[in-house]
Amino acid sequence: MSSATTDQATGRYARSMTALLRGTLRLDVWINRVYPTDFNPLYYTGGLSNLFLLTLVLSGIFLFFYYEASLGSAFASIQYLTERVPYGGVIRGVHRYAADGFIVGILLHLFRNWFTDRYLFARDNPWISGMFLLLFAGFVGVTGYQLVWDERAQLLTTLVVAMLYSIPAAGQGLVHLLLGGVGVSDTTLVRLLYLHIGPASALYAFLWWHYLRLRHPKIWPPGVWTLFCVGLVFLLAGLIPVTRDAIPPSSPAARPTHFPMDVFFMLPFWFMNILPAGGVVALLVLLFVGGLAIPYLSRRETPAQMEVRHAGVAQVVDGNCTGCELCYYDCPYNAIVMVPSPGRGLTKAAANRTLLAVVIESRCVECGICIGACPFEALELPKLMERDVLNQVSLAMQT
Amino acid sequence: MTEPTVVGFICDWSVDLKPLSEGGHLRELPHVRIIRVPCSGFVRPSWLEETLTRGAAGVFVTGCPYGDCLNREGNFLMRDRIEQLHRRLQRRKVDPARVAMLAFGLHDGPGFLAQVKAFVERIASLPAPAPARGGRPTVAQPAGASEGDAS
Numbered sequence: 001m002s003s004a005t006t007d008q009a010t011g012r013y014a015r016s017m018t019a020l021l022r023g024t025l026r027l028d029v030w031i032n033r034v035y036p037t038d039f040n041p042l043y044y045t046g047g048l049s050n051l052f053l054l055t056l057v058l059s060g061i062f063l064f065f066y067y068e069a070s071l072g073s074a075f076a077s078i079q080y081l082t083e084r085v086p087y088g089g090v091i092r093g094v095h096r097y098a099a100d101g102f103i104v105g106i107l108l109h110l111f112r113n114w115f116t117d118r119y120l121f122a123r124d125n126p127w128i129s130g131m132f133l134l135l136f137a138g139f140v141g142v143t144g145y146q147l148v149w150d151e152r153a154q155l156l157t158t159l160v161v162a163m164l165y166s167i168p169a170a171g172q173g174l175v176h177l178l179l180g181g182v183g184v185s186d187t188t189l190v191r192l193l194y195l196h197i198g199p200a201s202a203l204y205a206f207l208w209w210h211y212l213r214l215r216h217p218k219i220w221p222p223g224v225w226t227l228f229c230v231g232l233v234f235l236l237a238g239l240i241p242v243t244r245d246a247i248p249p250s251s252p253a254a255r256p257t258h259f260p261m262d263v264f265f266m267l268p269f270w271f272m273n274i275l276p277a278g279g280v281v282a283l284l285v286l287l288f289v290g291g292l293a294i295p296y297l298s299r300r301e302t303p304a305q306m307e308v309r310h311a312g313v314a315q316v317v318d319g320n321c322t323g324c325e326l327c328y329y330d331c332p333y334n335a336i337v338m339v340p341s342p343g344r345g346l347t348k349a350a351a352n353r354t355l356l357a358v359v360i361e362s363r364c365v366e367c368g369i370c371i372g373a374c375p376f377e378a379l380e381l382p383k384l385m386e387r388d389v390l391n392q393v394s395l396a397m398q399t
Numbered sequence: 400m401t402e403p404t405v406v407g408f409i410c411d412w413s414v415d416l417k418p419l420s421e422g423g424h425l426r427e428l429p430h431v432r433i434i435r436v437p438c439s440g441f442v443r444p445s446w447l448e449e450t451l452t453r454g455a456a457g458v459f460v461t462g463c464p465y466g467d468c469l470n471r472e473g474n475f476l477m478r479d480r481i482e483q484l485h486r487r488l489q490r491r492k493v494d495p496a497r498v499a500m501l502a503f504g505l506h507d508g509p510g511f512l513a514q515v516k517a518f519v520e521r522i523a524s525l526p527a528p529a530p531a532r533g534g535r536p537t538v539a540q541p542a543g544a545s546e547g548d549a550s
Binding site: 021022025026028029032037038040043044116117118214215216218307308309310311330332333365366367368369371372373374375381384386389390392393394395396397399 | 404406411412423424432433434435436437438440441442443444445446449450453454455464465466467469470471472473476477480502504505506507
């Protein structure tokens with residue numbers, strides 16, 4: 001009886017995921033009516049995120065040189081930067097809006113790749129690193145808002161401390177580590193500055209992991225989208241200055257109770273309106289762990305339903321491989337490596353080979369692109385061999 | 400059979416074949432046979448040649464829209480390989496127009512059908528193909544007896 005209900009549940013899950021897949025691709029159809037497919041922005045969500053990240057790094061380096069990490073001068077230094085330094089306010093705005101663009105890009109990238117099954121098989125590697133990228137990006141965003149040290153930052157710090165306190169056992173220690181003492185002091189801001197820049201640098205380590213199994217990753221959007229996005233960020237920075245909210249500087253006497261929202265970074269803090277701090281922490285942990293589990297627990301289709309798309313890990317036919325490296329160049333997942341050939345091949349073309357292709361099974365996603373690359377019949381998908389395809393051709397010609 | 404047989408290698412992820420096909424051929428164009436493949440990049444260009452050799456009037460590969468290949472690069476690679484195949488066919492005095500690369504997404508059924516129809520019409524206007532031959536085409540062009548009437 002329980003298995004029946006589970007079947008029903010997976011059935012409902014599979015149906016909703018299929019609906020989301022169809023919806024995602026339906027959206028593409030609409031966008032492709034406006035733009036040629038080469039310029040569909042949804043095909044470049046990863047590249048757009050990377051572009052925003054570079055914008056953030058460059059504008060952040062500029063901001064860094066003006067920032068003073070102490071309670072007394074943090075807000076003043078940012079005020080000086082915004083009002084006195086030529087274009088300082090614009091660069092600050094660029095940093096703010098590019099951060100929003102970064103999160104939007106990451107989320108679009110995440111949902112698109114989730115809904116279109118691009119996390120299956122060996123593609124859990126970019127998925128897992130992507131979850132860490134999202135986590136770190138969100139964290140960096142929050143510490144960025146804290147660095148300004150206005151009343152919003154003060155309230156944010158209070159909320160973060162409350163969230164940390166709610167963590168059993170480790171909470172008190174974490175608060176002590178974050179604040180650099182029992183209360184907020186100059187040390188706190190130094191730590192926040194590090195917690196802003198350190199994890200932001202770590203994003204590049206995660207990006208390396210993200211790209212590790214991808215050959216020719218699309219890390220930049222098309223040139224026109226680069227211009228558009230950078231232009232948009234500058235335009236927003238000019239039209240809606242970040243000082244519009246006019247948040248007063250933080251002071252020990254101030255007891256701020258609300259702040260202007262940035263939905264992309266402060267959503268967890270909004271949830272503290274309806275949930276206790278511990279609940280929000282639990283929710284975030286649950287989302288993160290759930291995200292990590294997606295490639296392993298969620299299956300839209302059973303292997304039987306995937307049919308030809310689950311034809312087994314590509315196998316090298318040793319006797320035919322000439323070591324020509326074509327499959328090695330074409331594999332989109334770096335799943336094929338060339339090793340020194342241990343012996344001669346059987347065919348004439350393979351007799352004098354010096355290299356042999358080897359498929360690393362844990363990286364193979366069973367797409368079969370290497371089969372199309374190989375002119376020597378030296379690669380096969382076990383459940384869809386060349387023989388099977390040619391049989392189907394014969395069958396098609398007969399009927 | 401008046402209509403010449405056309406074989407399509409269609410990526411399982413690209414155009415949705417359920418409403419378009421039955422029993423291995425397109426419903427509207429019964430002479431267009433369908434072979435489903437895991438990715439357009441899976442198709443070995445020699446198979447396309449082989450299909451022509453076995454008597455098909457034309458053969459096409461359908462992948463996802465360019466830029467949206469499930470496997471990132473399959474359709475781009477296949478487009479390049481078919482371009483190479485076109486040059487090779489030209490040298491072998493086979494009309495390259497008999498081999499085509501199409502790119503259509505899950506919801507692009509009507510566009511796909513329209514383009515297949517255009518492809519079929521274009522082939523029908525070409526001079527009759529060489530009669531079908533058996534055997535493997537990749538090594539040499541065997542000048543065997545015609546089996547075209549049988550198949």
